[in-house]
Amino acid sequence: MKAMTIEKYGNTPLKMNDMPFPVIGDDEVLVKIHAASINPVDFKIRNGGGIRLFFNYKMPLILGNDFSGEVVDTGSRVTDFKKGDKVYGRPRKSKIGTFAEYISVDYKEIAAMPENLSFEEAAAVPLVGLTSYQALNDRLNLKAGDKIFIPAGSGGIGTFAIQLAKIMGLYIATTTSDKGRELAKSMGADEVINYKDADFSKVLKDYDAVFDTMGKKNLEDSFKILKKGGKIVSINGSPNVETGKEHQFNLFKNILLKMVSRKITKLSKTYNVDYEFFFMKSSGKQLDIINTYINDDKITPVVDKVFAFKDTQKAIEYSESGRAKGKIIVKMI
Incomplete structure (x- = not known):
């Protein structure tokens, strides 16, 4: 083939x-x-x-x-x-x-x-749907009325995650360029920040959660907008020691993880914010759940x-x- x-x-x-x-x-x-x-x-x-x-x-x-x-x-x-x-x-x-x-x-x-x-x-x-569903439902455990920041709202994951967050009754902030603003709004974003004109970490505050898809500086700045006890779930940041435990890493790999996650661990302690890096898992059963939203025209x-x-x-x-x-x-x- x-x-x-x-x-x-x-x-x-x-x-x-x-x-x-x-x-x-x-x-x-x-x-x-x-x-x-x-x-x-x-x-x-x-x-x-x-x-x-x-x-x-x-x-x-x-x-x-x-x-x-x-x-x-x-x-x-x-x-x-x-x-x-x-x-x-x-x-x-x-x-x-x-x-x-x-x-x-x-x-x-x-x-x-x-x-x-x-x-x-x-x-x-499949990939963006399962990633979004597991981040928002399984990892963040959010309830209606909670405030979440989902960056890159006009991208592949962003457009899906915002629609799912809206179904869950969340208040959603995101970042886009001018060209992506209307798309993000049409998906259900409540607050759209042009990342070229404004720093989201100086605009947003007292958020309950962040679904990080970008890593690097965007992830580091996300700690600043959360309430104490808030949570960040990332698919693009630094894996940490907990990731090693989940995947049953050996001693050498765990030492490497501890080194590369040192900065994130420090930020987590400084801001009193829970941080978790995760890999999405395949699931036909969760796709069936997502199907109901799509068939009911709640997610496009x-x-x-x-x-x-x-x-x-x-x-x-x-x-x-x-x-x-x-x-x-x-x-x-």
């Missing part, structure tokens, strides 16, 4: 290669992929670096972290899906590879596609551009430019 791969870590272009056809296990389904989406984790994996602490991929590696498509075969123990079903999902991190014509995936990691979405729209949902995926399969590298480059408003999709069919 055709797939977009890398031969080694580093900022090198993806190339179209012939790869072995997936073999399905008893609990897996074989899916013909119709569309996949671009996510920042794709080029983070490509680059290697710190992510190699967590995952040791073999080369050549097929990139891609979520998809929509059609079931073409099922394992012997699969009863929830059948040939011809339209599905979408996010495969587990140890078995990525959605920039390809086919993928084998555990049936518990997929769900039926929302009825009112195209394959391209559906492919925009936002698609910026659709690229042909052969142009996956161009899609990656567009994502890295930071100009996208919503999700970037690769269309296989």
Whole structure:
């Protein structure tokens, strides 16, 4: 089958290669992929670096972290899906590879596609949807009326997380450029700050939570806007010792984590704010919950551009430019 791969870590272009056809296990389904989406984790994996602490991929590696498509075969123990079903999902991190014509995936990691979405729209949902749902529901435990800051409100995760936060009854502040302001407002943001004109850490105060998607200075400044006892959940900041415990790291890796998270740990103590870095987990059951919001038109995926399969590298480059408003999709069919 055709797939977009890398031969080694580093900022090198993806190339179209012939790869072995997936073999399905008893609990897996074989899916013909119709569309996949671009996510920042794709080029983070490509680059290697710190992510190699967590995952040791073999080369050549097929990139891609979520998809929509059609079931073409099922394992012997699969009863929830059948040939011809339209599905979408996010495969587990140890078995990525959605920039390809086919993928084998555990049936518990997929769900039926929302009825009112195209394959391209559906492919925009799994990773950002599960990340947002788990951050806001499982990690932050927020209640109606709480105030949350979600930066980059016109981006892929931002547009989804703001809609979900609005369903939860939260007060939402975000940052965008002038071009993204109306989109963020239409998603449900209550307060939109132009990051080019104002420093959000000097505008916002007494917030209950931050869902950090940007890391670096944006994350560090987020500590300043929270109440004492508030919480930051980050998908782009420094992993910390708690991350090592969750992933059962050895002594050497835990020492490395302690070193790289020293600044964040200090900020957490200084501002009396709880900080947590987390990796999203695949879940077909949670996608089913998200389906109800989409089918009821409470959440609408936002698609910026659709690229042909052969142009996956161009899609990656567009994502890295930071100009996208919503999700970037690769269309296989």
